[in-house]
Amino acid sequence: MPLPTRRWFLASVGAATAALAQFGSAALAQVRALGAPVSGYGNRSRFERALRLFPQTRTPEATASFTPLGESFGIITPSALHFERHHSGVPEIDPAAHTLMVHGLVERPLVFSMDELKRMPSATRLLFIECSGNSSSEWLGAGAPSVQRTHGLTSCSEWTGVWLSTLLRECGVQAGASWVLAEGADAARMARSLPIPKALDDVLIAYAQNGEALRPEQGYPLRLVAPGWEGNVNVKWLRRIEALDGPAMTRWETARYTDLTPDGKARQFTFVMDAKSVITDPSGGDTLRGPGVHEVSGLAWSGRGAIRRVDITTDGGLTWSQAELQPPILSHAHTRFRWSWRWDGREALLASRCEDDTGYVQPRRQDLVKERGANSGYHQHGIQVWKVAANGAVTNGNG
Ligand SMILES: Nc1nc2c(c(=O)[nH]1)N[C@H]1C(S)=C(S)[C@@H](COP(=O)(O)O)O[C@H]1N2
Ligand SMILES: [Mo]
Numbered sequence: 001m002p003l004p005t006r007r008w009f010l011a012s013v014g015a016a017t018a019a020l021a022q023f024g025s026a027a028l029a030q031v032r033a034l035g036a037p038v039s040g041y042g043n044r045s046r047f048e049r050a051l052r053l054f055p056q057t058r059t060p061e062a063t064a065s066f067t068p069l070g071e072s073f074g075i076i077t078p079s080a081l082h083f084e085r086h087h088s089g090v091p092e093i094d095p096a097a098h099t100l101m102v103h104g105l106v107e108r109p110l111v112f113s114m115d116e117l118k119r120m121p122s123a124t125r126l127l128f129i130e131c132s133g134n135s136s137s138e139w140l141g142a143g144a145p146s147v148q149r150t151h152g153l154t155s156c157s158e159w160t161g162v163w164l165s166t167l168l169r170e171c172g173v174q175a176g177a178s179w180v181l182a183e184g185a186d187a188a189r190m191a192r193s194l195p196i197p198k199a200l201d202d203v204l205i206a207y208a209q210n211g212e213a214l215r216p217e218q219g220y221p222l223r224l225v226a227p228g229w230e231g232n233v234n235v236k237w238l239r240r241i242e243a244l245d246g247p248a249m250t251r252w253e254t255a256r257y258t259d260l261t262p263d264g265k266a267r268q269f270t271f272v273m274d275a276k277s278v279i280t281d282p283s284g285g286d287t288l289r290g291p292g293v294h295e296v297s298g299l300a301w302s303g304r305g306a307i308r309r310v311d312i313t314t315d316g317g318l319t320w321s322q323a324e325l326q327p328p329i330l331s332h333a334h335t336r337f338r339w340s341w342r343w344d345g346r347e348a349l350l351a352s353r354c355e356d357d358t359g360y361v362q363p364r365r366q367d368l369v370k371e372r373g374a375n376s377g378y379h380q381h382g383i384q385v386w387k388v389a390a391n392g393a394v395t396n397g398n399g
Contacts, residue, residue, distance in 0.1 A: 140374055141399060277354035
């Protein structure tokens with residue numbers, strides 16, 4: 001690549017020289033004053049402003065908050081900014097009193113305490129959790145003004161716990177068992193059914209997130225994490241697993257979390273989150289400082305596996321250029337991509353398109369609507385377009 005950044009670099013050197021000249025003895029004296037003492041538990045700088053956003057609703061216990069993806073770096077979501085979706089608020093659970101019961105079609109029903117679970121062989125995985133309602137605002141075109149509101153119902157954490165397969169083997173699953181029901185201890189007693197092959201494959205019963213205990217909002221002290229599957233099945237405040245000979249047909253897999261199609265029928269048990277990507281920088285609400293080189297960066301993920309490729313367009317999909325994927329590139333985790341864009345200062349339609357390692361390519365939003373209609377509600381994973389105006393203002397460009 002030639003050196004497109006040269007002018008930008010020279011301008012920065014000029015600014016730095018000016019700043020150094022202003023850096024007088026008063027500033028130096030301040031730098032030498034004693035700082036704050038040590039503390040038992042860290043907080044971010046008071047100058048940082050990124051927050052989860054949530055709509056004001058009549059029942060704030062039964063809503064969602066959105067991760068500020070536009071202000072995110074790398075692939076890990078800080079636990080304090082992980083999106084939240086609660087159907088009946090965050091229960092307060094004493095881990096010393098909490099248990100997980102595994103029963104139903106098993107040889108030996110067992111009740112596990114938190115201490116017993118933590119003594120068992122553990123596993124750690126970096127995994128995204130995405131609500132299947134993420135981007136539902138975009139089914140009909142430009143629905144939300146910022147990437148936080150269009151895509152902020154996905155987050156990525158490092159989760160540690162016990163494999164569900166380990167617990168099921170302890171209990172001895174009977175031959176007739178084909179599904180398991182997972183139930184939470186919140187007021188809603190939210191519960192979802194999972195087919196046994198998934199339960200025995202890669203489902204984690206997690207007690208830790210990003211190196212410490214789960215946050216209460218994420219299910220403290222125990223949650224289910226089903227890699228790549230819709231957020232709703234990742235049951236929080238987990239208290240019960242029941243082996244069954246079919247799905248339990250709870251209200252969260254019948255009245256909710258089914259996807260209405262144009263013929264009036266609904267798709268049910270649409271577990272897998274399809275490959276999806278979005279440019280987080282620049283994104284809706286940003287303003288480009290002027291023509292020249294801009295680093296375009298964003299996130300891609302797939303419930304089917306790992307991201308293999310991301311392409312970027314600046315002309316609404318007429319031409320595409322391959323972005324760079326930043327390691328680590330992990331299955332069922334956010335992957336960060338970046339691309340250097342020399343903006344000519346004219347109106348642009350900026351978008352990313354990803355492909356996963358099964359060869360699945362993220363569809364255009366219009367093609368998804370053509371196939372599923374506009375009333376699916378869930379699983380909107382189409383390409384997100386950002387419109388860059390000549391004055392640098394970035395807005396939602398979904399047409
Ligand atoms: N017990 C229980 N589990 C739950 C929920 C809930 O309300 N209660 N919400 C579900 C939904 S819809 C989603 S998208 C994810 C959100 O997980 P998070 O709040 O940790 O981001 O949790 C799921 N697990
Ligand atoms: Mo969700």
